[in-house]
Amino acid sequence: MSAPRIQSFQPPTRILLGPGPSDVHQRVLDAMARTTVGHLDPSFGEMMEEMKTLLRYAYQTENALTFPVSAPGSVGMESCFVNLVEPGDKVIVCSNGVFGRRMAENVKRTRGELVLVEDAWGKAVDPQKLEDALKANPDTKIVAFVHAETSTGVESDAKLLTEIAHRYGALVICDAVTSLGCIPLMVDAWGIDAIYSGSQKGLSCTPGLSPVSFGERAIAKLKQRATPVQSWFMDLNLVLGYWSEAKRTYHHTAPINALYGLHESLVMLAEEGLESSWARHRRNHLALLAGLEALGLELLVEEKSRLPQLNAVVVPQGISEPQVRADMLNLHGIEIGTGLGDLAGKIFRIGLMGNSSTPENVKICLTALESVLAAQGRKVDAGAAVQAAERLLAEEAGA
Numbered sequence: 232m233s234a235p236r237i238q239s240f241q242p243p244t245r246i247l248l249g250p251g252p253s254d255v256h257q258r259v260l261d262a263m264a265r266t267t268v269g270h271l272d273p274s275f276g277e278m279m280e281e282m283k284t285l286l287r288y289a290y291q292t293e294n295a296l297t298f299p300v301s302a303p304g305s306v307g308m309e310s311c312f313v314n315l316v317e318p319g320d321k322v323i324v325c326s327n328g329v330f331g332r333r334m335a336e337n338v339k340r341t342r343g344e345l346v347l348v349e350d351a352w353g354k355a356v357d358p359q360k361l362e363d364a365l366k367a368n369p370d371t372k373i374v375a376f377v378h379a380e381t382s383t384g385v386e387s388d389a390k391l392l393t394e395i396a397h398r399y400g401a402l403v404i405c406d407a408v409t410s411l412g413c414i415p416l417m418v419d420a421w422g423i424d425a426i427y428s429g430s431q432k433g434l435s436c437t438p439g440l441s442p443v444s445f446g447e448r449a450i451a452k453l454k455q456r457a458t459p460v461q462s463w464f465m466d467l468n469l470v471l472g473y474w475s476e477a478k479r480t481y482h483h484t485a486p487i488n489a490l491y492g493l494h495e496s497l498v499m500l501a502e503e504g505l506e507s508s509w510a511r512h513r514r515n516h517l518a519l520l521a522g523l524e525a526l527g528l529e530l531l532v533e534e535k536s537r538l539p540q541l542n543a544v545v546v547p548q549g550i551s552e553p554q555v556r557a558d559m560l561n562l563h564g565i566e567i568g569t570g571l572g573d574l575a576g577k578i579f580r581i582g583l584m585g586n587s588s589t590p591e592n593v594k595i596c597l598t599a600l601e602s603v604l605a606a607q608g609r610k611v612d613a614g615a616a617v618q619a620a621e622r623l624l625a626e627e628a629g630a
């Protein structure tokens with residue numbers, strides 16, 4: 232067989248305004264292009280310790296057990312379930328979208344006893360329903376929910392849900408894949424027991440790493456297991472041989488250059504400051520919203536549950552959703568997301584996550600959307616969307 236004549240891959244220039252990945256900053260790409268050292272090199276070990284410090288800051292936790300799993304967010308999710316759920320454990324999953332459903336699937340596969348508490352897609356998790364489920368199931372060991380449901384653009388009240396779970400003696404697993412770095416999240420102050428995130432959303436690193444953090448109660452549950460963790464790779468008892476400073480023995484070959492990238496993106500988050508990052512996400516969301524309203528568009532989610540980093544926009548009558556996305560990508564180089572499940576074709580999802588959340592991107596997106604909608608015959612007031620966004624940004628700057 233002769234060698235295929237294929238040349239190096241040259242990706243097109245894009246602006247990533249979908250549900251993730253978000254735009255990766257040149258500083259992060261540069262960090263990833265640095266020389267590869269060994270995963271047991273002492274210098275790399277120092278970088279790993281800094282990484283843990285930076286992640287503790289991002290999560291607002293003192294948890295010693297805070298590190299990135301060498302795999303995407305889905306494996307962070309699976310790591311939480313596979314380590315904490317023992318066969319027969321009763322687990323309540325509060326589901327209001329795709330990722331809640333995935334949590335439920337994890338409970339089944341770890342052979343936990345699933346109690347599914349569902350809310351409509353586009354609504355926040357109802358704390359009263361959780362409380363009712365806990366009353367009906369006092370032997371519940373774990374409560375799991377998604378802080379920022381990326382499939383619908385909804386924030387649930389992670390602090391309140393955690394408080395309710397603890398009142399009934401259950402541990403909490405929280406999905407923070409799309410919330411970390413974008414909206415307030417206080418692991419210690421809220422008492423979250425186990426949490427996972429992803430590198431490619433609010434942190435704007437490349438995909439493929441999942442920062443996790445486990446508190447003392449979660450570790451105690453892990454230590455009390457009567458059965459071994461089914462997964463060899465995800466078994467925290469083993470992974471920690473590598474991620475603990477005292478041991479640092481081979482477990483798997485870490486994705487070295489990817490970790491340089493995550494380190495850099497966390498350095499950038501610390502430089503900006505968490506509060507400033509949260510405020511920036513909010514500001515740019517409000518600017519986008521002002522522009523969308525000028526285009527006569529509406530968001531799916533009611534104001535109090537809206538995620539600034541993920542805007543679910545209702546597709547208006549007479550507009551083809553796939554055509555909007557295709558034109559945004561092919562004519563303007565902008566990636567936006569589609570709706571999933573029941574919301575397929577009914578919404579498009581505009582992400583303003585991490586490094587993608589800039590006033591420039593808001594304006595570029597609105598200009599493109601205006602022309603894409605006009606091409607489908609929608610009456611739009613040329614330039615009005617960007618003007619509305621600029622007015623909002625000026626007000627925020629003055630405030």
Ligand SMILES: *Cc1c(COP(=O)(O)O)cnc(C)c1O
Binds near residue numbers: 377380409429
């Ligand atoms: C993206 C996402 C995940 C999965 O992360 P991957 O890196 O794609 O595996 C899990 N939960 C939520 C809320 C997400 O947005």
